[in-house]
Amino acid sequence: MADKLIIFDTTLRDGEQSPGASMTREEKLRIARQLERLRVDVIEAGFAASSNGDFEAVKSIADAIKDSTVCSLARANDRDISRAADALRGANSARIHTFIATSALHMEKKLRMTPDEVYEQARLAVRFARNLCADIEFSPEDGYRSDVDFLCRVLEAVIDEGASTINLPDTVGYAVPELYGNFIRTLRERIPNSDKAIWSVHCHNDLGMAVANSLAGVKIGGARQVECTINGLGERAGNCALEEVVMAVRTRRDHFGLEVGIDTSQIVPASRLVSQTTGFVVQPNKAVVGANAFAHASGIHQDGVLKARDTYEIMRAEDVGWSANKIVLGKLSGRNAFKQRLQELGIELGSEAEVNAAFARFKDLADRKSEIFDEDIIALVADESVTAEQEHFRLLALSQHSEMGERPHARVAFAAGDEEFHAESDGNGPVDASLKAIESKVQSGAEMLLYSVNAITSGSTESQGEVTVRLQHGGRVVNGVGADPDIVVASAKAYLAALNKLHQKGERVAAQG
Ligand code: KIV
Ligand code: ZN
Numbered sequence: 001m002a003d004k005l006i007i008f009d010t011t012l013r014d015g016e017q018s019p020g021a022s023m024t025r026e027e028k029l030r031i032a033r034q035l036e037r038l039r040v041d042v043i044e045a046g047f048a049a050s051s052n053g054d055f056e057a058v059k060s061i062a063d064a065i066k067d068s069t070v071c072s073l074a075r076a077n078d079r080d081i082s083r084a085a086d087a088l089r090g091a092n093s094a095r096i097h098t099f100i101a102t103s104a105l106h107m108e109k110k111l112r113m114t115p116d117e118v119y120e121q122a123r124l125a126v127r128f129a130r131n132l133c134a135d136i137e138f139s140p141e142d143g144y145r146s147d148v149d150f151l152c153r154v155l156e157a158v159i160d161e162g163a164s165t166i167n168l169p170d171t172v173g174y175a176v177p178e179l180y181g182n183f184i185r186t187l188r189e190r191i192p193n194s195d196k197a198i199w200s201v202h203c204h205n206d207l208g209m210a211v212a213n214s215l216a217g218v219k220i221g222g223a224r225q226v227e228c229t230i231n232g233l234g235e236r237a238g239n240c241a242l243e244e245v246v247m248a249v250r251t252r253r254d255h256f257g258l259e260v261g262i263d264t265s266q267i268v269p270a271s272r273l274v275s276q277t278t279g280f281v282v283q284p285n286k287a288v289v290g291a292n293a294f295a296h297a298s299g300i301h302q303d304g305v306l307k308a309r310d311t312y313e314i315m316r317a318e319d320v321g322w323s324a325n326k327i328v329l330g331k332l333s334g335r336n337a338f339k340q341r342l343q344e345l346g347i348e349l350g351s352e353a354e355v356n357a358a359f360a361r362f363k364d365l366a367d368r369k370s371e372i373f374d375e376d377i378i379a380l381v382a383d384e385s386v387t388a389e390q391e392h393f394r395l396l397a398l399s400q401h402s403e404m405g406e407r408p409h410a411r412v413a414f415a416a417g418d419e420e421f422h423a424e425s426d427g428n429g430p431v432d433a434s435l436k437a438i439e440s441k442v443q444s445g446a447e448m449l450l451y452s453v454n455a456i457t458s459g460s461t462e463s464q465g466e467v468t469v470r471l472q473h474g475g476r477v478v479n480g481v482g483a484d485p486d487i488v489v490a491s492a493k494a495y496l497a498a499l500n501k502l503h504q505k506g507e508r509v510a511a512q513g
Contacts, residue, residue, distance in 0.1 A: 005218065005249055005258040006225035008200065009035050009242060010044040011274060012057070013073055015233035020449070020470045020477045021278040024504065025057045026350070030381075032061040033348060034273050035230075036068050038266040040242075042095060044227075047073040048087035049080040055087050062091035069135065071095035076125030085132035095135040097167070098125050102140035102154055104147060115150055123157045130162035137165035139202065144170040144183060152190050159193045165225060166197045170213060173206025173237060177216035184221025200225035203240045205232060210240040215248060219256060230274040231282055231289060243267045243288040243320065251315055268321030269345070269378075276379055279468030279479035281454055288320055329377070331366040335359050345374060347381050369464065369485050375456045376464055379483035392417055392503045393442070393496040398489055400430040410434040412492060416442070431491040435469075438492060444499055446471040450479075453487055467494040471502060478502055 012028050015021060023031070028045070035043050045061040046054040062070045070091045072084035076098050088094035100111070100122050107113050113121070122138065129136045138158045140146055155166055168184055175183070184201065188194045201217035203210040210232065217223040232241035246264065249256045271289035275282050284292045294317040304311035329341055338359050342349065349355050361380050366372055394415040402408035410433035411424045421441045427433030431451075450470035455463040465487035469480045478501035482493025 002253075002257050002259045003224060005256075005260050006041045006198065006200075007242065007246065007260060007262055008042040008044065008071075008225050008227045009038075009040040009229065010202075010227050010239065011035070011229040011233055011242075012061070013044040013046050014227075014235070014239050015229035015274075016046070017235045018233055018238070018278075018280070019235070020479045021233060021280060022478065022501075023057075023277060024501070025053065025060055027277045028057045029060050029064060030347065031230075031270075031273060031277060032065055032070075034266065034270045036065050037263065038270050039261050039263045040068055041261060042069045042071050042225075044071045044073060044097065046087075049074060049083035055083060058084070058087035059090065062088045062094065066092050069093040069095050071097050071137070074098045074129070076100040076121050078125075078128050081125060081129045081132065085129075088133065093135070094133055095137055095165075096129045096133045097137040097139065098129050099139035099141050099169075100125070101142050102146040102151055103142035105145065106142045119150075119154050119157065122154050123161055126158040126161040126163045135165075136163045137167055137200070138163040139167040139169050141169055142171045143168045144175050144180065145172070148183075148186065148190075151187060155187065156191045156193055159191070159197050164197055165200050166194075167200035167202050167225070167227060168217070168223075169202040170204055170210075173204035173210065175203065175213045176207075176209060177212045178220070180213040181216035181220025184217045184223055188222055198225055199223040200227060201240075202227040204234065205237040205239060208237065210238070211244045211248070214240045214245055215256075218249075218258070230270050231280065231286070233274060233278065233280060241287070243271060247288050247315055247320065264319050265321045270321075272375065272378060276466065276481060279450075279452075279470065279481045281452060281468070288315070293317075294322060329362070329366070329372045330370065331363075333362075333366070333372075338362055341374075341377060342381070345377060347378070349381065365464075365485075369462060371462070373457045376483075379456055379464060379466055379481075391500055393499050395489070395492050395496055396420065398434060398492050400434060400488055402430045408433045410437050410488070412437040414438060414441075414492075414496060430488045434488055434492045435495050438495055438499075442499060444471070444473060444502065446473040446499070446502060448472075449477065451491075453490070456483060465490045467491045469494040469498045471498045473502055476502065 032043055045058045048055045048058045058072045072087055074080035074084040084096045107118050201214045201223045203213040214226050226245050228240040228242040228245055230242050232238040246260050246262050249258050249260055282289055284290050301312045358381050396413040398412050400410035407426045408430045409426045413422050423437040423441045425433050425437035427436045449472050452468045454466050456466045457463045464483045464485050466483045467490040471478055478498050480494045480498025482490045484490040
């Protein structure tokens, strides 16, 4: 029996730290459920002590998830660790992941602590955590740039205190594969009690080597846990991409000799869900989950694949969850068929009211679009306006006029709480005019950092347009996503969705009558 490689997903914690990728509790819960279907071993659900919102998100996930271990990050202090333990109380299987920086640079400049103080704090934190939870992971932050002798001292002590997983972050993405692999091997060889812990890799992608470094940590270093995110989501250049590591280990089993427990057919649905929820678009040539990852355009390749698939394909598209766009429902489909398809897609809407709202939107869409695909349904429920109770701004009507040589003009009606607003504006284009009309009433003052449009299902102009709008206000960055066959309407929805997020986060964004 081959060794098992533990897949630790941190999309909801390290991935969410990416500016603009912050998610609501409901969104996180939806993603956590998909991660459970993907059969990841550990879901890092958040950083419970960082805010009440994060605490509630970790708690909801801990209460809902049955098959994966649910983990919360905690700094190495009693308050953070207690908050993590409280949030995880309902979990079937819980883990506390505590960390403190160990590089000379971080200890001196960031923590302003001596190495002895850091050593002591790490030890006591693990001791404290171990009394609250059976499963403790310890990370020396900026571990890869830390002094190896000091690291050996700290890691030996925390293993003695009961840490059962030791994770080695390359926090700034500085490592290269061979060196990172040797680094882990050296630590495992030098630390006398290293066999009492599972060793884990955590690599950032600043030099584009997060996946390669993680695999070297596994192959050369003997690590048996990889920390990763869906689509490689994460701060700066992101984290190690789950789909790439999993498919590398699976496809090159001859080389790695390891088992992963992942249901790979759930990879593409997970990728889509994360992308649609955060608005972080997956580049077409991205390995495994990019739209072109299995597309053969050149005649020679097409001919080869038709004759024998493995001439140019090392993985099968269907094994990672790519299916030909399936028409799943249409105008005549009823509520039960819709509900059943939601279930098949693993989407659980909280209340009957939410199902009704989603069904009403589905009917509305089916009236305007003859073929409804799975992607359309995912977009429909990812649209936060489905969950009516959290929606402050709602689009009611939009009309616009544009003609070559004329300046476009838009009229928009929207609700803000119980009030209805009517606004109009002209602009450089119909989208610009519509958003300016909304802003003329809302006066959020938010700066737009990103506006992007994508076709939800490729290959036809009948596809819905999916628009992402990223706004910045008061030091916060939020994404709004909107989908509609009409991209001007999708844009207005996305803009209002982003304003809703600013509103939820406590920004007082009040429309002016
Ligand atoms: O990159 C990092 O150092 C981290 C730790 C908190 C594990 O994410
Ligand atoms: Zn990290």
